[in-house]
Amino acid sequence: MIDDTSNGYEAVADAFVAARSRTTTGVAIVRQWAASLPAVGTVVDIGCGSGEPVTAALLDAGLTVSALDASPALVAAFRRRFPDVEVACEPAERSRFFGRRFDGAVAIGLMFLLPDTAQRDLIGQVAGALKPGGRFLFTAPRQACAWDDVLTGRRSSSLGAEEYIRVLDEAGLDVIAEHVDEGENHYFEAQKRAA
Structure with a gap:
C-alpha cells in the first residue's frame, strides 16, 4: 500500500474542490488577519488545496x-487557478517552507487531519518559518475531540485549546486571538515572539 501523504484528500480532490469553490466560509476572518500583516507581506498557505477561497x-x-x-490533484487545480503563485506538492509535516521566512502562515482545515505528534511538530516547524512578529492562523476545534472526516472518512483529532496554546508557547508563539466563523469553525491566531 502506497503511503498517502494527503491524508485521503488525493482520492476526493474533485469533491473537495467543488465544495470549497462554492463557499466563502471563513474568508472574513482570513481577510481580517491578512490586514494585520505588512502591506507587502509574505505568507505561506499550508494545505492550500485548490487555493479557493483562502489563497484568493x-x-x-x-x-x-x-x-x-500534499495532494498532486489539488496542486494541479491550484496551478490552473493561480499560475503565477509559487506552489509545492509536499506534505506540510515534511516541508522546508521554501527555505525562507514569512510574515505569516495559514493552515486552514489542515491541522486536525494530521496525527497528534505531527500537529505538535508542525507548529514548531511553522514557528521556524516565521519572521519575529510573524503571525500564524490555523483552524482546529477548541475542545479536545476526535471524529471521522466528512469527505475521506479518516480519523481527525483536535488537541484542544489548552494543548495548542501550550505547544504554541513552547515554539515561541503567543496566542493573541481566537475566532469563530459563520460555519462554527474555530481559529487560533498566534504571533511569534521577538528574538
Missing part, C-alpha cells in the same frame, strides 16, 4: 503567497 483572499489583500499541499 490573501492575494486580494495584496500579499505575496507561497503555497503547499
Whole structure:
C-alpha cells in the first residue's frame, strides 16, 4: 500500500474542490488577519488545496503567497487557478517552507487531519518559518475531540485549546486571538515572539 501523504484528500480532490469553490466560509476572518500583516507581506498557505477561497483572499489583500499541499490533484487545480503563485506538492509535516521566512502562515482545515505528534511538530516547524512578529492562523476545534472526516472518512483529532496554546508557547508563539466563523469553525491566531 502506497503511503498517502494527503491524508485521503488525493482520492476526493474533485469533491473537495467543488465544495470549497462554492463557499466563502471563513474568508472574513482570513481577510481580517491578512490586514494585520505588512502591506507587502509574505505568507505561506499550508494545505492550500485548490487555493479557493483562502489563497484568493490573501492575494486580494495584496500579499505575496507561497503555497503547499500534499495532494498532486489539488496542486494541479491550484496551478490552473493561480499560475503565477509559487506552489509545492509536499506534505506540510515534511516541508522546508521554501527555505525562507514569512510574515505569516495559514493552515486552514489542515491541522486536525494530521496525527497528534505531527500537529505538535508542525507548529514548531511553522514557528521556524516565521519572521519575529510573524503571525500564524490555523483552524482546529477548541475542545479536545476526535471524529471521522466528512469527505475521506479518516480519523481527525483536535488537541484542544489548552494543548495548542501550550505547544504554541513552547515554539515561541503567543496566542493573541481566537475566532469563530459563520460555519462554527474555530481559529487560533498566534504571533511569534521577538528574538
